[in-house]
Amino acid sequence: MNHTYTSDSIQSLGILGGVRAKPASIGLESHNHTFLEILGNSIDEHRAGWGKEIIVTKHIDGSVTVRDFGRGVPMDQNKAGDWSYKKVFDELWAGGKYKNNEEDGGSYQYSLGTNGVGATGTNYTSDFFQVSVYASTAKVYQVEYEKGVETSDGIQIRKNADKIAVGTMITWRPSSEVFRGKSEIDDEFIITTLQDQAIVNGGLKFLFQNERLGEEQVFYFQDGVKDYIKSISSEEHSLTDVVAWTTEQKGKDNDKDKDYKIKADIYFSFNRETSFSRYYHNSSWLENGGTPEDFVKNSFTFVIDKFLKDQNLYAKGEKKISFDDVEDSLLIVTSTYSTISLFTDQTKKKIGSDFMKRAITAWLREQLEVYLVENPQEVKLILTQVLVNKRSREKAEKTRLDVRKKLAGTVNNLTARIDGFINCKSKDATKTELYIVEGKSALGSTKQGRDAEFQAIYALRGKILNCLKADYDKIFRNEIIVDLLKILGCGIEVKSKHAKNLNTFDLNNLRWSKLIICTDADVDGFHIRTLLLTTIYRLMPTLLEEGRIFIAESPLYEITNQNKSYFAYSDREKEEIVATLKLKGNVLIQRSKGLGENTAEMMWETTMNPKTRNLVQVMKDDVGLTQQYFEMFLGDDIQSRKQYIEENLHDYIENGLT
Template sequence: MKKNSQYGNESISALKGADRVRKRPGVIFGSDSLDGCQHAVFEILSNSIDEAREGYGNEIIVTRYADHSIEVEDHGRGVPVDYNANEKRYNWELVFCEMYAGGKYENTGGDNYEFSLGLNGLGTCATQYSSEYMDVTVRRDGAEYSLHFEKGENCTGTKTGFKKKKYTGTDTGTKIRWRPDLEVFTDIQIPETYYLDVLKRQAVVNPKLRFIFRNETPEGIKETEFYYENGISDYVTEIAGDKALTSVQFLSGERRGKDRSDKPEYKVLLNCAFCFSSSISRLEYYHNSSWLEYGGSPDKAVRSAFVSAIDAHLKQNNKYNKNEGRISFQDVSDSLILVTSCFSTYTSYENQTKKAITNKFIQEAMTEFLRSGLEIYFIENKAEADKIAEQILINKRSREQAEKARLNIKKKLSGNLDLANRVQKFVDCRTKDVSRRELYIVEGDSALGSCKQGRDSEFQAIMPIRGKILNCLKADYDKIFKSDIITDLLKVLGCGVEVKSKSNKELSNFSLDNLRWNKVIICTDADVDGFQIRTLVLTMLYRLTPTLIEEGYVYIAESPLYEIECRGKSYFAFDESEKSEVLKQLDGKKYNIQRSKGLGENEADMMWETTMNPESRRLIRVMPEDAAATSEMFDLLLGENLSGRKEYIAENGWQYLDFADIS
């Protein structure tokens, strides 16, 4: 404990001016990392969008420069920067240096920015404060104004704080170029993909507003344009492509109300475009042009309205089976392409970064608006309504079947390996220390016998594969989990399965902590059939338990190709080059050479020496570089190219495993 520390009236301090942002960027932008830097860009962009939506300008140009500076130019009315008699200050101070000021706060009875993306009043000022520099050019009132800021300070060098010259052109607007400061943000290298995503989204929710993105590259400026004549309707049509099950519907309406009786009344404009598809799903929510990544009120409204309206249609038309349960929103969303774009004069965001809204009235108004719109749509479009009903019921019944399969599989794979739940012919080891336990997966009863006799029973267990394992690359999950060979092996592994499938996502109950083994070793004969069985086992593990491969738990035991006997001693060669080396050592001596027998024909001591002894065996650790490359390899080995597969297995079978571990 510090004895001399003081905490008195002089101990309290407040951040002032630019320090309010520069020292605490996370408070304003949600982060001091690249996410926060990107949010600062959106704050500037949103002001230009607000201008255009008010009817001033139909084009916004965004430039990403190679030095990581950004420029946003619009054709709006131009930001007022001259002297403000009401405030007795220059407007540039209010806009660029005052945290809560701007045209969206005016209290003069005007109607500027009724539906604004930037009502918080922080954006322009906060971005200026967090910049290494910011250059502003404004064209309005027959003049061109220019200002220069550095690290939150006006450094224009004039008494007024700006330079002003006569402008005779008719085009008004604002151009702002700035470079985010690395003293504020940990990263300012905003990728091209961010701009392409944001500008496309803004074009979607702002019909007839053209966005031009200019990206400076070593080859010059590359331009990309975004424009949607009919806004979200065109966007839904684009997403659906030729996979649409129904026509695109557009609903629009206006409501007025309060979030609470003691709160002020406000107006909300509601827009929704949607269609149904048998193969595509997408839900996107926007409010005052801002993409609501987490939805909030609109998402809750959509969930309630669509389930209610579709459920009512199913009941009215006797589509449910007897005693069948109600549909869920998952059943609807699996086939729904929907985009909402709403605007309100008052908005309650979940936080400063505007990723969700919480307005109670917007949720209630939107629920009623969508429900009534769907009811009318279903009445007026009976054929499409029946198509939707059939598809949603297919989704529902598929989900329920997958859930039933998941529960059955979980029950089947759970439980300890005791006498009441024994896997046929599985031979366990004695130790319970998982860090030592090794599982050998072998082919057939004959290999089981030789491996069982040749192993160290303290830490080596044997799991035989009875017959040919199912090709898990091609088979569906229902068929896979009906295979006793596969479910028995999964029981022995103990870690469960991780099914990477949208329709079967509930099936995943994988836990690496429950794995009973330190090494899972695939041990097959060194011939074409052995390679095929090895590949089928690997494919099963890759599809059902890929983490075991990714984390390096899976190995292949190499078997020798040749056994060379000389004067009562045996030498083993794993390939042609090793055979040549052995024969050189035996030069002049009499020897006998033969292809190595199958594992089941090997003596116990030979099995121990060549395949199971940690001091002399050769294990190949399966460590795929990446999942895509592994998938391509499995497609080659197990796909439709039969001749290619045979040639590859015969000539290169072992070479697709890159990392060898000799332990």
């Protein structure tokens, strides 16, 4: 290492070199971010009243084209003789959106782009960057850059002989040298972005053409956010229609600042089962929230709590609601705008405004109070549901603490504490197997018939609970299930919105490579097997999806010939074995006994020896169908269950299906 530090150590990359070396220095956080910058300028044109469609094309070489039908970027010379296109595409902090807050509104009033950085930054960080502008003057302007440097041909100007529609078309490919090997904007990012922008820009159509896949997708909502909320709302569980409010106000953050305009569009509805929240500012999705998230939380919590108190709906001594209880049943989208930039950085993922927070909170509280007063039917449904959410959340939290306490401990101290559990010697979770067997009667033969090095046993004590119908608190009062969860060690995963804080699942903590369900080959055995699968499906569905669950088939018949035993797992297999053995003398056929009556040798040979056992893996592809049947046979859908029986009972009677 050279420890000298002198004047000769100081280097300058220049503006272009600096941006290419450190794109984050101007707020470009990734190759995908460049798409937001170019698309944002086209969206701003639409918001200013120009253009109703934007076409995005992903080319075979990975480059992307954004074509709008706005006024077209000014490309010619200004009064001072400077070329405008150079300021737009080749000069940082130069643009046409610095006067948005002026009295005349400038060229734009509410714009996504404000800093004059995005287009130039994208140009600087791309392998190539091509601009074509079809101007209202019937001229076509074209300019190309390579790695941020204008090509030697310079700008090309010609007549629009083909009368191509006015607008701007920009094609670029991010440079892998700049973005750590990334040179292609991700398809999914484009799709997600266009979906978002179609939501918040009602009436603006986005067309995505993917040349590599030969596909086209259209993103369009005539009424924007309102249509989108309707599309994601569960109609049968809807509590209210979509409510839409808007306000425009003017003010400042403090006495020393200049006044600026803000606009807020609020859309919401309440639903028993569906919830959703999304905040936008000047069309940019605020992934990190900020001011809109603050005024929504404050207003909804304050007003709903006030109405709950006024109507004496709280129980005596009950704690007040939190926004979580409201949010669980709320679908809300806010779209705010400002004539000055409120973004906290170039990524445009968060905004901060004291004026907006004060003004919109006061306005939104007032609107909510009027709405609840004027809609008594809706308010009754909303207040009831919020209290249900609150009480369910509190109940789930109590259950979570109880479960956490119950599941504490390691596998090393479980053997003595869990009735029916026999551990194995190995601790290697890539090799160990857990056999879940039916009843303590099976414990003796399976324990003696196993390989104690890697096979552990858990014998169930009686029939297990139907977890698909039971509440979580009832499930976790069941000692058999709690003991099973302790043995597995991977925690639980919960789908219920009210019990989401119960999620502790981590597949890496699973102590076994295989979970093998082993029951008698009779009706009771099949029932226990089904209930076990239901428990896993309800509490640990990932184990099914990852193929960790197996069923050990027990033989139906033991066939003896010349003092040697053969085992058949089906009637057809029995007939095939008997037909072969009859040539060798008398054949004795016995219906196989239950696991508890099998010898250790028989258990090892038929059920536990990896070389000879029959294991049926519950495959990932089966999960969807399994879910359908679980819900039908063990859930609350009684009508579907009746219909299935009516349509299929004859098959079971006529063909002996089980």
